[in-house]
Amino acid sequence: MAKNSSQVRAQNKKTLVKRIRSRWQLYLLLLLPLAWLIIFAYVPMGGLVIAFKKYNVRQGIWGSEWVGLKNFEKFFKSVKFPVVMRNTLTISLYSLVVTFPIPIIFALLLNAMPGRRYKKVIQTVTYIPYFISTVVMVGLIFQVLDYRNGLWGSLFSLFTGKTAPNILANGKLFKHIYVWSAVWQTTGYSAIIYIAALAGVDQSLHEAAMIDGASRFQRLLYIDVPSIKPTASIMLILAVGNIMNVGYEKVLLMQNDLNLNYSEIVSTYTYKIGLASGITDFSLSTAIGMFNSVINFTLLIIANTLSKKLSGSGIF
Structure with a gap:
């Protein structure tokens, strides 16, 4: 059973690779909006830690004093x-x-x-x-x-x-x-x-x-x-x-x-x-x-x- 499931996963992986190769132009177009999403939507989420600190510009985000809630x-x-x-x-x-x-x-x-x-x-x-x-x-x-x-x-x-x-x-x-x-x-x-x-x-x-x-x-x-x-x-x-x-x-x-x-x-x-x-x-x-x-x-x-x-x- 485990062998069959591993074979299915391998087959699905090959199918996915084939799909990406056959439509690589579309995936290339997705890179720019994906990069924008990561840079401007996900990366800044790390700055939410400021909400739990007494932020000081000189000390930076991670060096500022932790104040909790x-x-x-x-x-x-x-x-x-x-x-x-x-x-x-x-x-x-x-x-x-x-x-x-x-x-x-x-x-x-x-x-x-x-x-x-x-x-x-x-x-x-x-x-x-x-x-x-x-x-x-x-x-x-x-x-x-x-x-x-x-x-x-x-x-x-x-x-x-x-x-x-x-x-x-x-x-x-x-x-x-x-x-x-x-x-x-x-x-x-x-x-x-x-x-x-x-x-x-x-x-x-x-x-x-x-x-x-x-x-x-x-x-x-x-x-x-x-x-x-x-x-x-x-x-x-x-x-x-x-x-x-x-x-x-x-x-x-x-x-x-x-x-x-x-x-x-x-x-x-x-x-x-x-x-x-x-x-x-x-x-x-x-x-x-x-x-x-x-x-x-x-x-x-x-x-x-x-x-x-x-x-x-x-x-x-």
């Missing part, structure tokens, strides 16, 4: 901890609840439209905003919502004769501006994967349903929705696993002194602690980033486990 305790006991956690979870959950189902609904409605020309036009128009850079996007938000010269301020003054309230300085409105501007920017792009899944649906199913007298809504409900369910499950798992990673660039650009209590999130706080302020506490910022990654990983595992139990599909 003191950096984590410092973060948990700081007055900023409840603020940044509340803001991060509020914005993340709000964004997940809004931005996850809207592309699915948009893809289903677009797929149900009869005219192919109108489909392409609508898809292109909604797809373009995704390519607007974060800096330009925030600039557009400021221009539109400016309470004096922007579209919001001009319309408010036109209809009321008064100066519009400064909604960009209202911290309670920050999450709404952030999330709904993201809906406008990303819906068309996020819907592409669902449109592709709907394009693969066997048309004979729709034809059979039409013969049986099913309406367009019934076909959408019992054919289209089940067909994109596995794709939606995987996208939801990835979204839940990334729930703590709110895009800090956009948040950072939208922040001001008046909305800071509602806009300060884990990623922006980490950036300010580590680089942007006079504190430059690399150990604390690394500890905060590590805590954030552990939470994301835990949520990813939980979401994947629940998805496999409920729908039978997962990412691993």
Whole structure:
């Protein structure tokens, strides 16, 4: 039995070598992204040890004093901890609840439209905003919502004769501006994967349903929705696993002194602690980033486990 298993392993090894030799050009193309992944994703993970040390530039990573979990305790006991956690979870959950189902609904409605020309036009128009850079996007938000010269301020003054309230300085409105501007920017792009899944649906199913007298809504409900369910499950798992990673660039650009209590999130706080302020506490910022990654990983595992139990599909 052992001899047979060793023979099977040897045969599999020969087969693998033959495959690599026959497609060596493809494997050669993989070397560059593989090198990038190792250099910029795996090698820097050794620096996570800074989270457990009192990092000193002169002493280096390995020569710095070991302090254990003191950096984590410092973060948990700081007055900023409840603020940044509340803001991060509020914005993340709000964004997940809004931005996850809207592309699915948009893809289903677009797929149900009869005219192919109108489909392409609508898809292109909604797809373009995704390519607007974060800096330009925030600039557009400021221009539109400016309470004096922007579209919001001009319309408010036109209809009321008064100066519009400064909604960009209202911290309670920050999450709404952030999330709904993201809906406008990303819906068309996020819907592409669902449109592709709907394009693969066997048309004979729709034809059979039409013969049986099913309406367009019934076909959408019992054919289209089940067909994109596995794709939606995987996208939801990835979204839940990334729930703590709110895009800090956009948040950072939208922040001001008046909305800071509602806009300060884990990623922006980490950036300010580590680089942007006079504190430059690399150990604390690394500890905060590590805590954030552990939470994301835990949520990813939980979401994947629940998805496999409920729908039978997962990412691993």
